[in-house]
Amino acid sequence: MxxxxxxxxxxxxxxxxxxxxxxxxxxxxxxxxxxxxxxxxxxxxxxxxxxxxxxxxxxxxxxxxxxxxxxxxxxxxxxxxTVEGIGRDPVGRRVQAAFARENAVQCGYCTPGFVVALTGLLRERGPKLPPERLLEDLGGNLCRCTGYAAIRRATEAVCREVG
Amino acid sequence: MRTDAPAKVRGRVEYGMDLEAPGMLWGALVPAPVAHGRIVAIDASVARGMAGVRAVVTGADLDRLLPKGGGDPERRLLPTEEVTYRHQPVAVIAADSRAVARAAAAAVRVATEALPSVDDIEEVFPDWPGAEGPGSPQVVAHVHALHGDLDAAFASAELVVSQTFRTSGVAQVALEPHACLASVEDGSYRIRTSTQAPFAVRSDTAEILGLAESRVVVEGSWVGGGFGGKASSLVEPYALVLAIASGRPVKLALTYREEFLLGRSTLPAVVRIDSSLLKGTITGRRVRLLLDAGAMLPGRDFATGYAIGFLAGPYRIEAVELEGYAVRTHKPPFGAHRAPFAAQCAFVAESHMDAIARRAGIDPFDLRLAHAWREGDTTPLGQRVGPFGLREALERAHRQREAWRADGHGSGGIGVACGFWSTGTGAGGEAIVEFARDGLHIIEGEREIGSGSVIRGLVAVVERVTGLPPAAVRVDYRDTRSAPFDSGVFGSRTVGALGQAVEKAVRKGMGTLAARAKVPEVRLAFDGGELWVVTRGHKRSLTSLLTPAERALGHLAIGGRHYGRSGTLEESRVREGEFYAYTDFTASVVLAQAAVDRETGAVRPERVAEFLDVGVALDPEMVRTQMEGGIAMGLGTALTEETLWTSAGRLANPGLLDYRIPTLGDIPPIETVIVEGFPGAGPFGAKGVGEPPIIPVPAAIANAVLDATGAQVTELPLTPERVARALKLL
CATH class of the missing domain: 3.10.20.30 (Beta-grasp domain)
Known part of the structure; x- marks a missing residue:
C-alpha cells in the first residue's frame, strides 16, 4: 500500500x-x-x-x-x-493564521511546507531575527502561485506579532 | 479571507497526490528509450514475474482489454509500431507498491530500431524565412492572414526594422505532479483526479479508450497548481486501463522528472518580425512564426493562429501580414501554460517596439501611445476593438516611470511593455444554484485550482447580484454525473463565463421566488445563519415559498447557462488556417527596473509595477494576488526558465535543481495597479485576470536591459550568457 x-x-x-x-x-x-x-x-x-x-x-x-x-x-x-500538529505550537498557530489572513495561500500545495519551515525558523532562531534573514532561509521552499509577495507579507506580520 | 485557506494551512485538503482507496495498486509508466523509432519488441516477461506486479499492459493488450479495442486511432494510448518522442509511455504497470511498480517498469525491455529524429525547427528549415514557406511533411499547421498593401508600406518606408527572436520552452512546474485514482465500479469507470477540467478529462478518456462517455465519471480533487497543464487528460487513461486490467483501484502519479518530460511544457519558437516606419508611424508589419509543436500540438491550426495574433501587438498598423508554421518534432506534446505563448509573443513584439523607438529616436511610451488601439479600432484580422484600457494603463505607467526616475531608488534601466488578452467566455458552461435555508449553494464540477476564481470569483458574483454576505454562499463540488457541464478552469474564463451562468441562475431563482410571492421582485437576506426572502420590506422564510417537493428536498434548484460567442473576424483577411477571435480586450502594462552586471551579464530586477485593465474588480485583493503571481512567473520566463533540449529528444534539465523557477529572494518589490472603467465580457463587465498579468513581464525586463545597456537580447530567457553576448563580453 x-x-x-x-x-x-x-x-x-x-x-x-x-x-x-x-x-x-x-x-x-x-x-x-x-x-x-x-x-x-x-x-x-x-x-x-x-x-x-x-x-x-x-x-x-x-x-x-x-x-x-x-x-x-x-x-x-x-x-x-507535521503541518497537522504545528497548530499546537502558539507560534505555529500564528503562522497559520497569518498565511490565511494575508492570502499567502492559493493552490495551497506549498503551504504546509512554508508554514512548518517558518515556524521551525522562528522557534530555532528566536523572534528577534530580522525578517529579511528569515525570508532568505525560506529560499528552499518554492511557490508557483503567489509570487511570494503575500508570503512575504505574512512572514513580516508574524515577525511583528511574535517579536 | 479565502474560505479554503483555513483548511489549506492545516494540511487538510485532499489533492490528487493524496487520493487513496482500499486495495489500491500503484501504477508506473514504461518510457520509450528513443525519440523516434520503430518498436521491434516489448519484453515484459521479467516484470510480469516480479512479486507484487498485478498488471502489465502494452499496446498489444488494448484490443483485449477495451470494449472496442480502443478509441480514436490518432490518439492511441500505447503505440505498437512507432514511438514519436523519448519517454513516450509504451507500456504501463500496476503493482502493490509504488517502488515495485517502478522497479517492474525499469525491468521491461523495449527494443526499438532508431529512426532519424527532428530536434531543432531551424535545422529543418535552414533557409527560413525565405520567400517561400517551408514545405515539409513536418509542417502540421500553416496559418496566413494579410491586410493592406504591405509592399507599398515597405517601399515607401523611411526606416525598416527587421529582427529575429527566439524563445525557449517553459515547464509548468505546478508543485503537485499530475496524479489520479481510477477504478471500475458497478460497470462505471470512475476517475478521481487533480484537474482543471473534469468534463474534458471525461471526454478525452472516453475518446482515447473507446468507452461510452456516460460510463466515465470524473470527480475533481483539490489541485496543487494547474496553469494549463491540467486542463486536459494526461495520466487518467493510463490509470483507467490499469484498473480495467487489474480489477483494482489504481493510483498513478507522475514523478517530478516525468512532470518535466511529459507534463505539457511549451516548446521553442523562432519569430521573424519586420516593420516599416514613415514619419514616426508604423505603416507595415510582417510577422513569421516557426513554432515547435513537439509530437503533437493540440488544436494545431488554432494554437498557431492564436499565438500569432499576439505578435501583431495591440497597435494600429495599416498593413499587416501574419504567417505561422507549426513544425512537428520528436519532443513531447506541446502544452498550454498560463496565457499560452502570449508572454513569448509579447517579448518579441514589445522588444521590437523598443528597437523601432530607439532607431527612430522616439520615446518608447510615445511610440506605443501613438499606435495603441482605442475602442472602435480594427484589429489586423478585422475585429472591432471593444472597451480597452491600454491607453489609460500606459499613461499611468508613464507617470510611474517619471516618479521612478525622480526618486532614485533603483540604479538599473527602466523598461515598459504592453500585453493584451481576452476573457475566454467563448467556452461555455452551466451552473446550478440551490436556494436552501442555510444559504445559496453553487453546484460545480471543478474544484478551486488556486487562483480563487471558483471559491472567491463565483461567490463574489453572487454577492454582487444579491447583496448577501460571503457566509451565505458556498460552492458544492460534484462529479461529472451530477454536476452541470462546464468547460473548465482555464483561459481566464471562470468568472467571465461560468460567473454569467451563476448570475443567470441566481436572477432566475429570485424571479421564481417573486412570482410565487406575487410581488414584482424580492431581495435576499441572511440572518441568524438562515436565508430569508424580503418582499416589500417584509421578511419571510424561504420555506414558505417552496413547494412540498422542494421542502422535502431542502432547496429550490435553478440552472443557468452561458454559451458565449467570440467576436467575428473579417474572412477576406484570413488566407489560410484558423485564427482566434477575441471576446473582449484586456490590457496589461508592465514597468520594470532592472540592473545589469557589466562583468557577468546577470540581470537583477529592482522593482516591477503592473497596470491591469480588469473591467471591474469583483474582488480587488484576489486580482492583486493574481497579478503578483503572474509577475513572478513572468520573471522566471524572463530570466531563468528554459527547457534545455539537446540531441535526439533528450531534456538536459528535468528537475528543479537544474530548471530554476524564481525563489523568494528573486522577487523585487511589486506594485499592482487596477485599471477599471473599460468593461469586458464577464458579469458586471469583469475581465479575466488569471493570465494577463504574466504577458508583458519578460518584454519589460528585456526593455529595461536595453535601457540600461543599449544592448538588446533577442532570445528568452535572458541568461547571463546571452546578456554577456549582447554586451560583447563573450
Whole structure:
C-alpha cells in the first residue's frame, strides 16, 4: 500500500505530533512516505521528492527537515512535527493564521511546507531575527502561485506579532 | 479571507497526490528509450514475474482489454509500431507498491530500431524565412492572414526594422505532479483526479479508450497548481486501463522528472518580425512564426493562429501580414501554460517596439501611445476593438516611470511593455444554484485550482447580484454525473463565463421566488445563519415559498447557462488556417527596473509595477494576488526558465535543481495597479485576470536591459550568457 522503498521491515518508534508511534518500515523508506502512507498524515506534501521544492518540510526534533531526503530509520526515536500538529505550537498557530489572513495561500500545495519551515525558523532562531534573514532561509521552499509577495507579507506580520 | 485557506494551512485538503482507496495498486509508466523509432519488441516477461506486479499492459493488450479495442486511432494510448518522442509511455504497470511498480517498469525491455529524429525547427528549415514557406511533411499547421498593401508600406518606408527572436520552452512546474485514482465500479469507470477540467478529462478518456462517455465519471480533487497543464487528460487513461486490467483501484502519479518530460511544457519558437516606419508611424508589419509543436500540438491550426495574433501587438498598423508554421518534432506534446505563448509573443513584439523607438529616436511610451488601439479600432484580422484600457494603463505607467526616475531608488534601466488578452467566455458552461435555508449553494464540477476564481470569483458574483454576505454562499463540488457541464478552469474564463451562468441562475431563482410571492421582485437576506426572502420590506422564510417537493428536498434548484460567442473576424483577411477571435480586450502594462552586471551579464530586477485593465474588480485583493503571481512567473520566463533540449529528444534539465523557477529572494518589490472603467465580457463587465498579468513581464525586463545597456537580447530567457553576448563580453 505504501510507496515504500528498500528491504527488511524493522521496527522503530517516533513521536509524531505529540503521539508515540511504533511502526515497521523497510530500511530505505523515506520519512515522507512513512508519514503520508503509513501514518495517514498527508498534509505533508510530495512535490519533487528530491529536495528541490520544500513542500515536504517537517520538523525533526524542532529542526526544519526535508522529509523526502530523510530515511525513517535514520530518525528513529525522534520527535516529528507535521503541518497537522504545528497548530499546537502558539507560534505555529500564528503562522497559520497569518498565511490565511494575508492570502499567502492559493493552490495551497506549498503551504504546509512554508508554514512548518517558518515556524521551525522562528522557534530555532528566536523572534528577534530580522525578517529579511528569515525570508532568505525560506529560499528552499518554492511557490508557483503567489509570487511570494503575500508570503512575504505574512512572514513580516508574524515577525511583528511574535517579536 | 479565502474560505479554503483555513483548511489549506492545516494540511487538510485532499489533492490528487493524496487520493487513496482500499486495495489500491500503484501504477508506473514504461518510457520509450528513443525519440523516434520503430518498436521491434516489448519484453515484459521479467516484470510480469516480479512479486507484487498485478498488471502489465502494452499496446498489444488494448484490443483485449477495451470494449472496442480502443478509441480514436490518432490518439492511441500505447503505440505498437512507432514511438514519436523519448519517454513516450509504451507500456504501463500496476503493482502493490509504488517502488515495485517502478522497479517492474525499469525491468521491461523495449527494443526499438532508431529512426532519424527532428530536434531543432531551424535545422529543418535552414533557409527560413525565405520567400517561400517551408514545405515539409513536418509542417502540421500553416496559418496566413494579410491586410493592406504591405509592399507599398515597405517601399515607401523611411526606416525598416527587421529582427529575429527566439524563445525557449517553459515547464509548468505546478508543485503537485499530475496524479489520479481510477477504478471500475458497478460497470462505471470512475476517475478521481487533480484537474482543471473534469468534463474534458471525461471526454478525452472516453475518446482515447473507446468507452461510452456516460460510463466515465470524473470527480475533481483539490489541485496543487494547474496553469494549463491540467486542463486536459494526461495520466487518467493510463490509470483507467490499469484498473480495467487489474480489477483494482489504481493510483498513478507522475514523478517530478516525468512532470518535466511529459507534463505539457511549451516548446521553442523562432519569430521573424519586420516593420516599416514613415514619419514616426508604423505603416507595415510582417510577422513569421516557426513554432515547435513537439509530437503533437493540440488544436494545431488554432494554437498557431492564436499565438500569432499576439505578435501583431495591440497597435494600429495599416498593413499587416501574419504567417505561422507549426513544425512537428520528436519532443513531447506541446502544452498550454498560463496565457499560452502570449508572454513569448509579447517579448518579441514589445522588444521590437523598443528597437523601432530607439532607431527612430522616439520615446518608447510615445511610440506605443501613438499606435495603441482605442475602442472602435480594427484589429489586423478585422475585429472591432471593444472597451480597452491600454491607453489609460500606459499613461499611468508613464507617470510611474517619471516618479521612478525622480526618486532614485533603483540604479538599473527602466523598461515598459504592453500585453493584451481576452476573457475566454467563448467556452461555455452551466451552473446550478440551490436556494436552501442555510444559504445559496453553487453546484460545480471543478474544484478551486488556486487562483480563487471558483471559491472567491463565483461567490463574489453572487454577492454582487444579491447583496448577501460571503457566509451565505458556498460552492458544492460534484462529479461529472451530477454536476452541470462546464468547460473548465482555464483561459481566464471562470468568472467571465461560468460567473454569467451563476448570475443567470441566481436572477432566475429570485424571479421564481417573486412570482410565487406575487410581488414584482424580492431581495435576499441572511440572518441568524438562515436565508430569508424580503418582499416589500417584509421578511419571510424561504420555506414558505417552496413547494412540498422542494421542502422535502431542502432547496429550490435553478440552472443557468452561458454559451458565449467570440467576436467575428473579417474572412477576406484570413488566407489560410484558423485564427482566434477575441471576446473582449484586456490590457496589461508592465514597468520594470532592472540592473545589469557589466562583468557577468546577470540581470537583477529592482522593482516591477503592473497596470491591469480588469473591467471591474469583483474582488480587488484576489486580482492583486493574481497579478503578483503572474509577475513572478513572468520573471522566471524572463530570466531563468528554459527547457534545455539537446540531441535526439533528450531534456538536459528535468528537475528543479537544474530548471530554476524564481525563489523568494528573486522577487523585487511589486506594485499592482487596477485599471477599471473599460468593461469586458464577464458579469458586471469583469475581465479575466488569471493570465494577463504574466504577458508583458519578460518584454519589460528585456526593455529595461536595453535601457540600461543599449544592448538588446533577442532570445528568452535572458541568461547571463546571452546578456554577456549582447554586451560583447563573450
Amino acid at each position: 505504501t510507496g515504500g522503498e528498500g528491504t527488511g521491515n524493522a521496527a522503530l518508534a517516533l513521536t509524531v505530533n505529540g503521539r508515540r508511534r511504533r511502526i515497521r518500515a523497510p530500511d530505505a523508506e523515506r520519512l515522507l512516505d512513512t508519514l503520508r502512507w503509513r501514518l495517514g498524515l498527508k498534509g505533508t506534501k510530495e512535490g519533487c521528492r528530491s529536495g528541490g521544492c520544500g513542500a515536504c518540510t517537517v520538523l525533526v526534533d524542532g529542526r526544519s527537515t526535508l522529509s523526502c531526503l530523510t530515511l525513517t530509520h535514520e530518525v528513529a526515536g525522534a520527535t516529528v512535527t
